[in-house]
Amino acid sequence: MAELENGNGPVPAGRRRRRPATVREAKALAHPLRVRILRLCLHRELTNKELADRLGTTPGTVLYHVRQLVDAGLLVAAPVRTGASGALEKPYRSTGETWWLSLSDTEDESGGAPATAPLAAFQEELDEAGPESVRAFARFVLHLSDEDVAELDRRIVAVLDEFVATDDERRDRPPYAGMFVLHRPAES
Template structure:
């Protein structure tokens, strides 16, 4: 299999895009709308938050290009529903960590923690915990290789849409010692 350069498909995130992804609730909304077209009410029910709060966050995600309106549909009660779907655009952004403040950098981690807590320990399919001694070049190479593998799966995910969805996060950090 040919090696893929993940940076070839990515572009730097704009300030507006960074801000839109700086809240854990917005990160979760993007992911949920990637699985299904959902309304503000459905998102609020799923996330356990007020519909007005969801509406505010959805508007920011639409404005940043991460969500788009899907076709209006008739709900179970006969009322018209306005669902949203993910554009998939957030995956192909390159985020420079030095451009983030502390709260922005932790939003994806907080969203992942919330999703994992909701799914429960039995949902874990694989786990690897490690400590490595790496140069800055080693860190860049490890990141490039892992992201390339993940990108291969992302690009072909529609072929497996009938299978159970799995979430994950790859995070490499310096230890405090």
Template structure:
């Protein structure tokens, strides 16, 4: 996949948790403004404003107008996948898209309920810049591999990943020292 840096308009378009949720909903299935508003429990006018912004920046495309259940004409929209082809700035003060991603993930998780969580981990690592880049690259390759897999009998899953430098100074690292569960904060829940 050929990647490029996001334009300022694209960054601003993705700086909204609601827009990110709209993209996720339109990723696998085209949805009308009414369907989006119902799924998001938002006013259709508010949703339409965000849909138009996503269309204008190339993240959504309208599909052919169709007849709805009531016989009225409706226009469905589908995600273009553009957001997966973009690199976003990470300089200090330029991460509104990241804040929106965290909020959208939280909103999706709360909407699905605690029984929907399939696993997770909160951890800290001691990595130099090259190792941090390798960790990120390998994890993103794994994510892309599973996106391409699409199990025909699978359930729809969502997720969020972020790797950051910790604030402050952790102090000197004692080789081999570990304080176990408090250090990793790992919790995983298997689907039953």
């Protein structure tokens, strides 16, 4: 969910810091469809219909999820525009705030960690893009203390933050999506 814009234009490098997600933000991010809507609206303003077509669902379903994201301040309405048929359309765009939110200490309404929604959304996007879309891959097992986990996370996120904060400088290049996940295997 690395996103650059904050709704007011690009975020200057080094000026943003992570913060805990509010309950409303965490709840909004606890559904894979909402995570996908945010990613789709990051670089392009899209209407409910456009989102529904892209996500293979109904405009009513999308509208429900869009409202959740708008209420949480993660999606904003863009100026109304005239569509191809001449009808007025109401597009939405992501605020880009999600990159700077920490969900690690937040639970969704069902008691589960909201981190699973981005995983499900990423899997759906990867399935849609196909195996040929993968450009880099590393699978590993490390023996780490809690302090080691925190340090590994801090260092990897610091590198990603640098790229996120300067992404506006590379808008002429192809986009790449990725995810870093560290988990305890079931057999541990």
